[in-house]
Amino acid sequence: MQKEEILRSVNNIFIDTLDNEEIILTYDTTADDVEDWDSLNHIQLVVAVEKKFKIRFTSQEILGWNNVGEMIDCILKKDI
Amino acid sequence: MIFKVDDKFERSFIVSNKIYEGFLSIFNDNNPLHTDQQFAIMNGFREKVMHGNILNGFVSYFIGECLPIKNVIIHKQEIKFNNPVYLNDNLFFEAIVTDVFESVNAVEFKFNFKNEALKMVAKGEIQIGIL
Numbered sequence: 001m002q003k004e005e006i007l008r009s010v011n012n013i014f015i016d017t018l019d020n021e022e023i024i025l026t027y028d029t030t031a032d033d034v035e036d037w038d039s040l041n042h043i044q045l046v047v048a049v050e051k052k053f054k055i056r057f058t059s060q061e062i063l064g065w066n067n068v069g070e071m072i073d074c075i076l077k078k079d080i
Numbered sequence: 081m082i083f084k085v086d087d088k089f090e091r092s093f094i095v096s097n098k099i100y101e102g103f104l105s106i107f108n109d110n111n112p113l114h115t116d117q118q119f120a121i122m123n124g125f126r127e128k129v130m131h132g133n134i135l136n137g138f139v140s141y142f143i144g145e146c147l148p149i150k151n152v153i154i155h156k157q158e159i160k161f162n163n164p165v166y167l168n169d170n171l172f173f174e175a176i177v178t179d180v181f182e183s184v185n186a187v188e189f190k191f192n193f194k195n196e197a198l199k200m201v202a203k204g205e206i207q208i209g210i211l
Contacts, residue, residue, distance in 0.1 A: 043155065043184040043209060050181060057183040 006053075006072050013048045017041065027069030053078065082149055082210075083187045087177040091146055093138045093193075095130050095169045103134050130165040135193055135202050138173060142191075143208055151211040155186065159204035163195070170196050178205075185210040 011025045018036045031037040037045070049071070050056055055078040065071045104110060112119035113129050120128040136159060143154055165171065175191040187210065192203040 040155065043181075043186055046184045047181050047186055047188075047207070050183070051179075056181070059183050059185075062183050 001076075003072055003076060006075055007068070009052060010049060010068065010072060010075075013052060014045065017044050017048050025068045027067065027072065029068040030066065049075065081180055081182050081185075081187075083177050083180055085177050085180060089142070089146065089175045091138075091142060091173045093141075093171045093173060095134060095165055095167060095171065097167060099134060099137070100130060100167055103131055103137070107131075107133075125164055127166050130167060130169070132159070132161040132165070132202065135159065135161075135165070135171075138171070138193075139191065139204075139206060142173060142175060143206065149210065153209045153211060155207040155209050157204065157206045159202055161202050163199055163201045165193075165195070165201050169201075171201065172196075172198075175206075 007025060007027070011023060014023045014025060014034065014037075015021055018034070018041060020035065023034060025034075031042070046057065046062060053075055055075065057074065061074050065074065104115070109131060113123065113125070114120075114131055115128060117128050120126075136157070139157065139159070140154070143152055144150075171193045172195075173191065173193050175189045177187060178190050179188040181187070186207055188205065188207045190203070190205050193201050195201050
């Protein structure tokens, strides 16, 4: 799966999870840029991403993300 | 992680008059389906129907008091009511761990309630967080 394709899938997950059709993610998007991307919703986003791609992150991996691009790089490393 | 997929928990609950009256007095849902025997019978039920959300109270008790750890919080919960519950029904509750997300300390369960005739009266899903 290509990086752009993953970005689109993750974008759809954000739209569904945060119930906001207007979300447009870029690799540089951070939690500060997305309304309602708070700590509780972060859990739901991670769970939804893990389910979608049938992967599991570690807590250390998640703590290392500074933006959406780093999340996607982490997904790519999971050999999906 | 203390939980693993397929872990199963069971419990029974009685919808006692104390619980029913307590629910009525606290939430004031006095809809006749729940309080008027004749109304309930005229609408096709055996007797007055217990509030479905009493079962959510049992789910809350299960998560808060019956799991092997206390440092838990409910993130989200869904429930579907399949059949009516009546006063003094003895309900058998079963919850099974369906997924574990160690990265964010979250655990998902599927649960169901069956009555003494082993008829499913409600089922649902719940996600908890481990604090």
